Amino acid sequence: MRSFFKYVLATVTGITIVVILFFVLIIGLVMSTISQSSSKDADVPSNAVLYVSLNHDITERTSENPLEGLNMPGYASTKSLGLNDIVARIAAAKTDSRIKGIYLNPSYVNTGMASLKEIHDALQDFKSSGKFIVAYSDSYTQKAYYLASVADKIYLNPEGSLEFNGLSSSIAFVKEALQKLGVEMQVVKVGTYKSAVEPFLLNEMSPANRLQVTSYLESMYGSFLENIAEGRKISVDSLRYVADNYLIRNAEDAVKHKFVDGRLHKDELLTEIKKRLGVEEKKDIPAVSLLDYTGGSTSEQTGDRIAVVYAYGDIVDGEGSDTNIGGDRFSRELRKLRRDDRVKAVVLRVNSPGGSALASDIIAREVELTRQVKPIVVSMGDYAASGGYYISALADSIFAERETLTGSIGVFGLIPNLQGLLNNKLGVHFDEVKTGRFSGLMSSPDKPLTEEERAIIQGDVNRVYNTFIGKVAQGRKLSTNAVDSIGQGRVWTGLQAEGHGLVDGIGGIDRAISAAAAKAKLKNYKLAYYPTVKDPFSSILGTSKERIKAWMLADELGDYRQYVEQLRTITRSSGIQARMPYTIEIR
Structure with a gap:
């Protein structure tokens, strides 16, 4: 009899867990549906700034996740946008009379260099409308600073940091690790530069691979510097000199070399934005996040x-x-x-x-x-x-x-x-x-x-x-x-x-x-x-x-x-x- 009750209890417990998980999924779906429907009609105040941080993984296309925002294994705990929506929403804000400018607040930007350039170009296009872009962060990685370089003004926390020391690309080689395991990788290939297999065969780059990595990295770096130079009105040679000598160690260095326009605390930054909007100091800044902004209702193109x-x-x-x-x-x-x-x-x-x-x-x-x-x-x-x-x-x-x-x-x-x-x-x-x-x-x-x-x-x-x-x-x-x-x-x-x-x-x-x-x-x-x-x-x-x-x-x-x-x-x-x-x- 005791065994009978034990098995019954185990069965009931298992069913209960399944039911709870099912209801969690349903609740997540309902919450997401409500959130999505409300975001489609997002209440964008007049005289507002568009808040852009981009501190999330950026994929090619926004993925639908009804449990977004729930801290569950396997699901994102924060919202995220794909490159397609990031670019489209910035473009919509350019012609939205309610949006007066962008508050750009990146610290890191997790995406590839080409995607980074598309976001950079979208911000540049927004700026051509005459609307302002103000960038602020407690710290800037190089990719984050690359985007910030588009802004009219760039500010940094007085105790913050700015990374600017050139691009790098590293490769993990596992030849010896595989040898210790008794595994030999047998490779058949065509192409002097086809180096996908090198991590299994060598402990360092082959001369041909080092040549190609150096070549494309320098090409990317040249474009990277040219865009920053254009935004900050600093010569490419000066940017290279600063990076090569690691001259920016802190916020004071960043101001000295004209990488940022000033060192501000967050409250001082908010005062700066309020002045641009003509908002009283004691009032909040009208704002909408890029994550919630959809550009309002637009007439669908026909044809x-x-x-x-x-x-x-x-x-x-x-x-x-x-x-x-x-x-x-x-x-x-x-x-x-x-x-x-x-x-x-x-x-x-x-x-x-x-x-x-x-x-x-x-x-x-x-x-x-x-x-x-x-x-x-x-x-x-x-x-x-x-x-x-x-x-x-x-x-x-x-x-x-x-x-x-x-x-x-x-x-x-x-x-x-x-x-x-x-x-x-x-x-x-x-x-x-x-x-x-x-x-x-x-x-x-x-x-x-x-x-x-x-x-x-x-x-x-x-x-x-x-x-x-x-x-x-x-x-x-x-x-x-x-x-x-x-x-x-x-x-x-x-x-x-x-x-x-x-x-x-x-x-x-x-x-x-x-x-x-x-x-x-x-x-x-x-x-x-x-x-x-x-x-x-x-x-x-x-x-x-x-x-x-x-x-x-x-x-x-x-x-x-x-x-x-x-x-x-x-x-x-x-x-x-x-x-x-x-x-x-x-x-």
Whole structure:
């Protein structure tokens, strides 16, 4: 009888927990719905400032999360906006008579350099309206200061800091760690600069890789300095001198070198903004946050459609998920848009370091077929490299930011040999029976490749590379020899790529949309965005496991999470890869 009650109690407890979790999800959904409906009709006071902080992860596109704001494992505890909404809302504020200026309050900005440039340009465009931008922070990272440099006035807390010491990019090498585990990475590749596999083979950058990293980093740094120089009216040479000698250590140094206009406490900053608005000192500043501001009611453009397709994340075989580019899913999306008579042009927004060569080719085929029916223009984000460039090459036109990292035209295969780990450390052995000499090719994880097997794989890699450069040559109207000379896995910035004929012009997604409209001869059109965003509640139920795992990884490892994710992505990749070298983080 005691056991009976114990099991009954356990069952009831389990059901209760499930019910509680279910109601938490429902409450979160209702709260989000209320919040979203109220934000659509956000009460923007007259004579207001738009508060912009951007102190959150910035993705390509705002994701729907009905539990946003709830502190639950796997879900964000604060609101966030994608690049698309950040730019659109700043643009709306430019013509909103209720908004008189922007209070820019960044301390760090977690996004890539190309996305940073698009936000910078949106702020610059806002400023052209004659409205003010005032920047203030307790501390500025370099990316935060880059945005602040657009402002009419920049202020810093008297005890605050400003980071300005040049850009850097570091790589984690795991060769010796794998050796200690008894793991050997067997690499087959094409491309002198195809360095995605170097962390598994070396303890430092190869000379070729160091050359390319130095080249694109200097190109990005040049653009970075030029924009700051324009905003602050300081020469590029002076900026370089300050960075090279680490002359800014504190707020006093920042004022001395004219990086900021003054040292202010928060209350003094608020007084400054009140004066600009003509608000009495004892009253609060009328304000609305960029997170809540939607631009008010706008009349929807009518007419034909331009489809904007967001392709961001790793390129993977099959359907993929919301956070990557599934070859089957995206080829199907393009096929539907090609057959849709309402859609007169397509803009493919690519932000990807690449991935599966096969999936890239499947998507590239649909881009080619779409081009035969209607204009298709590519807009490149932070990355459009290797497989990301593969799916772009056959478009009518390609636009990138100067800071975009692209190219990396090369492929590789990575086959782990776990003989040392399995046989020597764990005592695990494999044996097999074969009907042919190559029946067991790559089937046993504890056996190294033979010379014949390596030659077979190298032949496949060479074939994929030749197909890759052939498609680039076709799309860009270059010879295959010319493509090979600028290929070999080398990464270029958008500015460098334009010089080599890999992109047609410098600009963000707005320029790509304008180019698509011009090619389709459209004057009146509306934008339609794809893939369609999933119902947020369904999305949560479908991806809770992945979200919780990501949350736990981030909680335990912090900034070091990227190295684990990088290793996991590479080692889990199957087939021949057209992937950018590792994850490039610019600081």
